[in-house]
Amino acid sequence: xxxxxxxxxxxxxxxxxxxxxxxxxxxxxxxxxxxxxxxxxxxxxxxxxxxxxxxxxxxxxxxxxxxxxxxxxxxxxxxxxxxxxxxxxxxxxxxxxxxxxxxxxxxxxxxxxxxxxxxxxxxxxxxxxxxxxxxxxxxxxxxxxxxxxxxxxxxxxxxxxxxxxxxxxxxxxxxxxxxxxxxxxxxxxx
Amino acid sequence: xxxxxxxxxxxxxxxxxxxxxxxxxxxxxxxxxxxxxxxxxxxxxxxxxxxxxxxxxxxxxxxxxxxxxxxxxxxxxxxxxxxxxxxxxxxxxxxxxxxxxxxxxxxxxxxxxxxxxxxxxxxxxxxxxxxxxxxxxxxxxxxxxxxxxxxxxxxxxxxxxxxxxxxxxxxxxxxxxxxxxxxxxxxxxx
DNA sequence: CACTATACGGAACGCACGCCCCGCTTTGTC
DNA sequence: GACAAAGCGGGGCGTGCGTTCCGTATAGTG
Numbered sequence: 001x002x003x004x005x006x007x008x009x010x011x012x013x014x015x016x017x018x019x020x021x022x023x024x025x026x027x028x029x030x031x032x033x034x035x036x037x038x039x040x041x042x043x044x045x046x047x048x049x050x051x052x053x054x055x056x057x058x059x060x061x062x063x064x065x066x067x068x069x070x071x072x073x074x075x076x077x078x079x080x081x082x083x084x085x086x087x088x089x090x091x092x093x094x095x096x097x098x099x100x101x102x103x104x105x106x107x108x109x110x111x112x113x114x115x116x117x118x119x120x121x122x123x124x125x126x127x128x129x130x131x132x133x134x135x136x137x138x139x140x141x142x143x144x145x146x147x148x149x150x151x152x153x154x155x156x157x158x159x160x161x162x163x164x165x166x167x168x169x170x171x172x173x174x175x176x177x178x179x180x181x182x183x184x185x186x187x188x189x190x
Numbered sequence: 191x192x193x194x195x196x197x198x199x200x201x202x203x204x205x206x207x208x209x210x211x212x213x214x215x216x217x218x219x220x221x222x223x224x225x226x227x228x229x230x231x232x233x234x235x236x237x238x239x240x241x242x243x244x245x246x247x248x249x250x251x252x253x254x255x256x257x258x259x260x261x262x263x264x265x266x267x268x269x270x271x272x273x274x275x276x277x278x279x280x281x282x283x284x285x286x287x288x289x290x291x292x293x294x295x296x297x298x299x300x301x302x303x304x305x306x307x308x309x310x311x312x313x314x315x316x317x318x319x320x321x322x323x324x325x326x327x328x329x330x331x332x333x334x335x336x337x338x339x340x341x342x343x344x345x346x347x348x349x350x351x352x353x354x355x356x357x358x359x360x361x362x363x364x365x366x367x368x369x370x371x372x373x374x375x376x377x378x379x380x
Numbered sequence: 381c382a383c384t385a386t387a388c389g390g391a392a393c394g395c396a397c398g399c400c401c402c403g404c405t406t407t408g409t410c
Numbered sequence: 411g412a413c414a415a416a417g418c419g420g421g422g423c424g425t426g427c428g429t430t431c432c433g434t435a436t437a438g439t440g
Contacts (some may be wrong), residue, residue, distance in 0.1 A: 010386060010437055036427055043257050047389030049430080058428065115359055151370070158356045162275050165355030166348045169305055180341070184374025199408055226397055236421035242399065317432060 019044040024065045028107030033062060033114075064166045066111045070130060073101060077133045085145020090137040091182050094160055098178050102164045103171065109164045112157075131157060147185050159185070207244045209234040214255045218297030223304070256301045260320060263291060267323045275336020280327040281372050284350055288368050292354045293361065299354045302347075305356050321347060326362060349375070 027035050037058055037171035041048045041050065055061035060166050076096065080089040134153040141147035163181055167174035201329065213234035217225050227248055231238045245251035266286065270279040272280050324343040331337035353371055357364035 013387060013436065016388080029192055037429090038427080041389090048428090049389055049432095058427095064243050101335070104381070113355065113359060148370075149410075150366075154360065155363055155370070158360050158363050159370060160369065161359050161413065162352035162356035162371070165303065166352035169303060169351045170348050171344055171345065173348050176340075177352065180338075180349060180374040181352070181371055182374070183378070184370040184372070188373070202406065203417060206418080227399085228397080231419095238398090239400080239402095239420070240418055243417070246399095248398065 013054075016044070016046050016050055016177075019046060020051050020054060020061070021064065024061050025069075027067055028062065029105040032106035033110040037061075062107070062111070066108065069101075069105070069108060070127070073097065074129055074133050077137060081136060081140060082152065085163075086140040086143075087146040088141070090141040090147060090156070093137055094156075094163070094182060095178065096165045097160060097175060098167060102167055103174065106168075109168060112161050112164060149185050151185060156185070206236050206240055209236060210241050210244060210251070211254065214251050217258075218252065218255055219295040222296035223300040228250075230329070236257075244284060252297070252301070256298065259291075259295070259298055260317070263287065264319055264323050267277065267327060271330060273293060275334075276330040277336040278331070280331040280346070281375075282326075283327055284346075284353070284372060285352060285368065288353045288357060289364060292357055293364065296358075299358060301356060302351050338377050341375060346375070 013149045020040065024040050027043055031039070037051060038048055040061075041051055044051070051061065055064065077089075077093045080086075080093050083089065096157045131153050134156050138147060138151065138153055138156055142149055142151075159181055161176075163178050166181075170177075200303045208305055210230070214230050217230045217233055221288070227241060228238055230251075234241070241251065245254065267279075269281055270276075270283050273279065321343050324346050328337060328341065328343055328346055332341075349371055353364075353368050356367045360367075
């Protein structure tokens with residue numbers, strides 16, 4: 001293993017790299033991960049070959065985009081832990097993730113729903129961090145008596161993915177069905 | 191509009207039609223709706239052209255298969271309404287649908303999750319009937335005080351689709367997260 | 381300003397899949 | 411058993427998409 005020697009990019013190369021990342025962010029968000037690379041190239045105003053020089057495969061591009069998104073999301077979640085009422089933070093975070101992030105970003109939904117996608121390994125934030133955050137939020141909620149004790153972080157993630165699927169099926173009902181699911185996480189007698 | 195004049199099939203044609211339907215049932219179940227038609231043809235032991243003679247498009251084949259499946263499912267649900275404890279029938283039906291039917295049949299899950307798929311029009315049972323059944327089960331549960339009053343049949347369907355997505359993401363957690371969702375449908379104070 | 385390494389664009393390739401076509405086979409009938 | 415109609419198989423076409431290739435353009439350097 002040698003040290004990371006990121007050799008300096010030529011000016012146009014660096015510029016195009018940013019154009020591609022920006023276009024990929026927008027395109028994955030609006031069209032989902034299934035979008036053809038040509039469409040991203042078109043929106044970025046570059047050729048398909050240029051994308052492949054910077055990101056050897058489509059997955060690499062996707063990881064770069066989603067990884068940085070996930071970093072923002074985790075940051076939001078961590079901040080919520082330190083607001084008043086940390087026992088409600090889990091529910092606020094899940095609503096934010098499903099109704100705000102998920103509704104505006106099909107690519108993110110696709111990424112969460114795809115099983116066995118090691119999207120963390122190349123992104124700024126590993127998927128593992130997301131699970132740790134969920135665990136922290138969950139524990140805070142459980143300590144406050146707002147969430148059932150037997151629920152695990154992985155179950156919370158699974159429930160969130162289910163809520164995103166519900167939203168994808170019927171966006172108009174997203175809010176109400178999400179509340180049903182969140183209610184199911186609360187203790188029976190609260 | 192003329193009356194339905196299903197002209198008698200030749201013996202080999204009728205036999206192949208059944209082979210195709212059987213192979214399609216198995217293949218859609220194990221591989222999902224995305225499976226190539228060639229795979230179904232291979233399993234049925236016929237050529238691709240033979241499938242297209244009986245079912246003009248892949249969608250037609252899918253509708254024939256899923257439509258009959260849906261008929262079985264609706265029959266199961268109707269039966270549950272007449273068992274003792276009709277107020278619990280909704281929950282029993284949803285568990286059956288998610289943990290039994292959904293777990294064994296990826297094609298069915300795909301069919302439910304695909305928005306705007308008019309799978310009822312050509313099958314024995316219209317999707318509409320499924321919603322009506324859900325409505326009947328839901329009303330029985332609400333009358334018994336087992337389900338929240340503000341929930342609608344379409345919300346129940348949406349929640350079911352979400353549960354199937356959860357199962358697809360993590361089959362090991364399917365049972366526990368489904369219970370969380372079902373709990374969310376129950377009144378707060380029960 | 382010349383020169384080279386670097387990067388660019390988009391045509392082209394390989395592959396997968398839905399669907400069609402057509403020469404050959406099988407079925408049912410007289 | 412002969413003959414027409416019905417059916418069959420699977421090769422082939424069109425399309426879409428990920429990826430590669432290579433001739434051309436451009437940034438950086440002395």
